[in-house]
Each structure stands twice: as C-alpha cells, then as structure tokens.
Amino acid sequence: MLTSTTRRKRTAALLALAAALTVAAPVVEARPGGGGSVGSRGSRTFNAPSATTTAPGTAAPIQRSQTQPGPGMSNPGMQAPNQGRRFGGGFFAGLLGAGLLGALIGGGFFGGLGGIASFLGLLLQVGLIVGLIVLAVRFFRRRQQPAGAGAPYARQGLDNGPDPRGQPGPGGMAAGGLGGMMGGGAQRPPQQRPVQIGPQDYQVFERILGDVQDAYSREDMVTLRNIATPEMAGYFEEELRANAARGIVNRISDVKLLQGDLAEAWGEGQAEYATVAMRYALKDVKLDRNTNRVVENEPAEATEVWTFVRGTGRPWTLSAIQQTA
The missing domain is CATH 1.10.288 (Cobalamin-dependent Methionine Synthase; domain 2)
Structure with a gap:
C-alpha cells in the first residue's frame, strides 16, 4: 500500500513530466515557412494541388491558414468548427x-x-x-440549417471573390472567412476560370523564390511584406521572432532553381492563382546570434510547392508554401 509521501512524489513527477511535454517546442526546419505547409490558395486551400514532374508525390495539406473551409472545400489538415x-x-x-x-x-x-x-x-x-x-x-x-439548403443557387458573380492578397478582415480573419464560420446560406463556392501562365510569369516566380529567401535571411520584414500576402508575412514574422528568442539567426544564400513546373492555375473573383512545384539548391545554416557559431546545417536542396496570387493590375505575391511527400 502506497504511503501518502510516495503518492505525493509520484504526483509531483507526473506533473513535472506533463509540464515538460507542454512547453517543449517542436523541432522545425529552417527556411521560410518553417518546413511546414502554411498559407491560402483561395477556394482550393484545403485541396491537394496536382502532382507534377518536379513534385510527383502529394503535397502536404495546409496546416495553418486564415481561409475558412466552405462549401466544396475539403479540409484534411484542419477540422472546421462543429x-x-x-x-x-x-x-x-x-x-x-x-x-x-x-x-x-x-x-x-x-x-x-x-x-x-x-x-x-x-x-x-x-x-x-x-x-x-x-x-x-x-x-x-x-x-x-441555411434557409435555402438543398435548393439550387445562382452562379456567383466574378466580383464577389476573396481578397487577392488575403488581407485579414476584422478580427484577423481573411476576407470571406466570417461567412464560412457563420454557416450562412449566402456563402457559395466561387466560380473558377482557367488562367494562362507564360514565360514572364515563371521568371517572376523564380525571382520571388530568391527574394523571399534573401529577405528572410536578412530578417527584412519590409521586403517580405511587399512580396508576400499579409498572411504569409505574418507567419514569417512569427518564425523570425522565434529564432531571435532562441538566440539564433537563419542564414540562407546561393539559392538556385534547379527544376520547376506548373501544378495548376485558376482565377476566382478578382484574383488569379498559380501553384508551382519548385526544386532548388541553397546554403541554409543556423548561426548563434552572438558568436556566429554554426548551430545547425540544413539540407542543401529542397522541393516545395509555392502558390502565388495577384489581383487585377497588381504583381504576383506569395500566398502559400507546401512541403512535398
């Protein structure tokens, strides 16, 4: 039979173990995005992009997004409120x-x-x-239950699409997210249309790949906010703050695109999206912020699926990063 002292010791040990598991930070890779899958792809946010020669496997589901699941949107990585x-x-x-x-x-x-x-x-x-x-x-x-549930609905006009830059609305929510959470009958799947991607677009995608890595390495949030959606810039800022709290800095250099191809391109509302698989080489190290001592070396090559978005008359910006299987 356990004595009261023994029970107290066991209880204290269990509480200490639980606290340690709670505060332990997950180990993530370096690079923008933290080695995870984050961002928004419009109405396709929670749908897997098409496989390509560069990324023949399935891209990892989006783990963090300001887009709320709505009609016709599957959500393997996140669970909608019930x-x-x-x-x-x-x-x-x-x-x-x-x-x-x-x-x-x-x-x-x-x-x-x-x-x-x-x-x-x-x-x-x-x-x-x-x-x-x-x-x-x-x-x-x-x-x-929505008042018009089960009844056919009219086609949505092209001017009712999401904010092409993913700008959060009131309360930090992406435009259109409130309707999804309320479950009102007014929200309908946006009408999609094909989008043609040409050589100049691919050049822009390659340039943004290098610019994002360079600005992330320099911890230049001004540049990151100019070439990424506010949502993605927010994730980058969180990662950089976490690095600073750990006393490290992530240095990325010699980024070179080795292979890339288009997975899918479409338009909805005022926005146009392009999801591109990219395999690129880079030098990626973590340094001690005070001594510049190398703390960790990351793999010299990465394959990721990046999604870009642009509004009418606006340049392409990065809206999502997904890891590949």
Missing part, C-alpha cells in the same frame, strides 16, 4: 462522467439512493439525459 458537436460534447459528457463516478461511490446525479435502487435510478437518469441531448441537438441543427 457547433452541434461542441454543444453536446464536453458539457453533457462531464455530467455523465460525474454521474458514473457518483454511482461508484454510492450516489447518483442528484445524490440518489444507495445499492440497487441507486443503480436503477442512475440508469433512468442517464436515459433522460440522453433523450434531452438528442432533442437539443436536433433543435439546434434545425436552427443552424
């Missing part, structure tokens, strides 16, 4: 757990009788609670 499940999940599960625990120690939900009578009372109470949950969930689902 108001019905949230309503009937934690609160009622807590009540059920409390009731079962009470039965084990001799009381029901409402401190009922002991023995068999208490057990039967518990079953009755559980049945009543389950019935109430079912009725409540049905009620709220009917209230949340």
Whole structure:
C-alpha cells in the first residue's frame, strides 16, 4: 500500500513530466515557412494541388491558414468548427462522467439512493439525459440549417471573390472567412476560370523564390511584406521572432532553381492563382546570434510547392508554401 509521501512524489513527477511535454517546442526546419505547409490558395486551400514532374508525390495539406473551409472545400489538415458537436460534447459528457463516478461511490446525479435502487435510478437518469441531448441537438441543427439548403443557387458573380492578397478582415480573419464560420446560406463556392501562365510569369516566380529567401535571411520584414500576402508575412514574422528568442539567426544564400513546373492555375473573383512545384539548391545554416557559431546545417536542396496570387493590375505575391511527400 502506497504511503501518502510516495503518492505525493509520484504526483509531483507526473506533473513535472506533463509540464515538460507542454512547453517543449517542436523541432522545425529552417527556411521560410518553417518546413511546414502554411498559407491560402483561395477556394482550393484545403485541396491537394496536382502532382507534377518536379513534385510527383502529394503535397502536404495546409496546416495553418486564415481561409475558412466552405462549401466544396475539403479540409484534411484542419477540422472546421462543429457547433452541434461542441454543444453536446464536453458539457453533457462531464455530467455523465460525474454521474458514473457518483454511482461508484454510492450516489447518483442528484445524490440518489444507495445499492440497487441507486443503480436503477442512475440508469433512468442517464436515459433522460440522453433523450434531452438528442432533442437539443436536433433543435439546434434545425436552427443552424441555411434557409435555402438543398435548393439550387445562382452562379456567383466574378466580383464577389476573396481578397487577392488575403488581407485579414476584422478580427484577423481573411476576407470571406466570417461567412464560412457563420454557416450562412449566402456563402457559395466561387466560380473558377482557367488562367494562362507564360514565360514572364515563371521568371517572376523564380525571382520571388530568391527574394523571399534573401529577405528572410536578412530578417527584412519590409521586403517580405511587399512580396508576400499579409498572411504569409505574418507567419514569417512569427518564425523570425522565434529564432531571435532562441538566440539564433537563419542564414540562407546561393539559392538556385534547379527544376520547376506548373501544378495548376485558376482565377476566382478578382484574383488569379498559380501553384508551382519548385526544386532548388541553397546554403541554409543556423548561426548563434552572438558568436556566429554554426548551430545547425540544413539540407542543401529542397522541393516545395509555392502558390502565388495577384489581383487585377497588381504583381504576383506569395500566398502559400507546401512541403512535398
């Protein structure tokens, strides 16, 4: 039988382990994007881009994005809010757990009788609670269902697309995200159209690849905000601040595009998108910020899928980076 001192020691050890696991920072690669998949691709944000010769495998799903999933958008990497499940999940599960625990120690939900009578009372109470949950969930689902659900909708005009630069709206949300979270019947899948990409566009994509790496290495947020969407610039700033907090600096040089090809290009609303697979060489090291001592060397070659966006009369800017399998 454990003594109270032994139990306290074990409890303290478990709490210390939990705290260590909680504060431990994940190990990520260097380079802009932190070796993850972040950003927005319009209505295709949560759809895998087409495979190419440069990136024949599947690109990793977007892990962080200001775009909210909407009609016709799958979301393998993130889970959309589910108001019905949230309503009937934690609160009622807590009540059920409390009731079962009470039965084990001799009381029901409402401190009922002991023995068999208490057990039967518990079953009755559980049945009543389950019935109430079912009725409540049905009620709220009917209230949340769009008024025009199931009815055909008119084609969306081209002037109702998302902000081509992904500019967050009120509350830090990308334009169009509020409608997705509200689940209103007004939000519809945007109409898409083909977009032609020419040699000059590919030259711009290659230039942005080098400019992003160079500005990231110099921690030049002014340049990054000019060649990336506000969303992507925000992610870059987070990464650079994390590097500074760890006392390191990420130096990237000699970036050279080795191979690249177009995965897909499309337009929606006022925006045009191009997703390009790129394999490039680079020198990528992490240095101690005070001594310039090399802390870590990164791989000398990378293959990533970058998405660019432009509005009418505006230049291309980087809107997403995805890693390849």
